[in-house]
Amino acid sequence: MGYKVAIVGATGNVGREMLNILEERGFPADEVVAIASRRSQGTEVSFGDKTLKVKALETYDFAGTDICLMSAGGSVALEWAPKIAAKGCVVIDNSSAFRYDQDVPLIVPEVNADAVAGFTRKNIIANPNCSTAQLVVTLKPLHDHATIRRVVVSTYQSVSGAGKDGMDELFQQSRAVFVADPTTNKKFTKRIAFNVIPHIDVFMEDGSTKEEWKVMVETKKMLDPKIKVTCTAVRVPVFIGHSESVNIEFENPITADEARAILRQAPGCLVVDKHEDGGYITPIETAGEDATYISRIREDQTIENGLNLWIVADNLRKGAALNAVQIAELLINRKLIGTKKAA
Known part of the structure; x- marks a missing residue:
């Protein structure tokens, strides 16, 4: 007997x-329900060869x-995730609302799958x-x-990380530049077209941004x-795919060849x-792909036991949607949840 799954925020990029x-x-689902805010009620979204009509979060019974x-964003999650969880429905939340709560496991299945068992404390699991x-x-x-x-780590993050509005702004500004029209900034603090912005999320007291x-x-x-x-963390004029330049210092010796061999065997990684x-991966090649790609693996001669890496992945998939689905699969495969129908 399959599971009943609800997608809250179904009209957004990640949903x-x-x-x-x-x-x-x-996924072993007998029923999938698309849910969003009341203003999106009745909107149609695709699910395979089916079309789902969006239901309103405010009136849906979980x-x-x-x-x-x-x-659906942090504020929505803070209000609704505990209510949904109280109905006996396990919530896997993509926002930052519960990531730093010690009673909520923060999970990447390839990294800390065993920690998922802690979901029973609040019936909520956080996506990083x-x-x-x-x-x-x-x-x-x-x-x-x-x-x-x-x-x-220095990140080179695509505009899709800022949602549909971010993607629209890059498109509109790029077109405006080509035809010599004025550009306007709404989603980003400076022009993103043909530019990079070293600012993602709000600034904190120490000068770091919340993203960092x-x-x-x-x-x-x-x-x-x-x-x-x-x-x-830097926003770059790329539609999909986050890139990262990473410098790592280890306690024990490791060569670039050893790192390549290890990563080639690692789940979720593709060298x-x-x-x-x-002979390396760029963001455009990762769009629609599940793997995390690693290139430019080399030893850092300026420190003992140091490596440099270039990491790229589709931020809408492994960075959000895919990881959430993998967490759900983890719950099922480990028999941590059953179906309400079976109960």
Whole structure:
């Protein structure tokens, strides 16, 4: 007997991707319900060869629903996730609302699958930040082998990380530049077309942005609290796909060849690293792909036991929708939840 699954935020970029991935992976669902705010009620979204009519979050009864995949923003999650969880429905939330709650597991299945059992405390599981997800998938097998001491990461994050409005702004500004029309900034603080912006989310007291803080705190929570992490997060004029330049200092020796061999065997990782023109991955090649791609693996001669990596992934998939679906699959495969119908 299959599960009943609700997608909250089904009309957004990530919500639509969740629907696609559920269908692609043959998720064992007897029923999938698309949910959004009242203003989107009646809107149609695609689910495989079916069309689903969106239902309103405010009036939907979750009592018979087994799993809720939520991608509706932090404020919505804070209000609704506990209400949904109280109905006996497990909430897998894509926002930052519960990531730092010690009673809510923050999960990337390839990294810390065992921690998922802690969901019973609040019936909520958190999905990490998109840039953190691809980072920890790569760091985990290397940490297991040589113990990471310090990570320095610079992100090059696509506009889809800022939602549909971010993608629209890049498109409109790019067109305006070509025809010599004036550009306007609404979603971003400066023009994003043909530019890069070293500012994602709000500024904090120490001069870091919230995005940079998220990478640090989430990496420590999922991987190892002893790892030192520093980050500079940059928005770039790319539609889909986050890239990261990562410098890692290890406690124990590790060569570039060893790292390649380890990452080639690691779940969720795909190494494309040829020392030739085009022998590396760029964001455009990762769009629609599930893997986290690693290129430019090389030893850092300025420190002892150091490596440099280039990491790229589709932020709408592994960074959000795919990871959420994988968490749901993890719950089912480990027999941590059953169906309401069977009960």
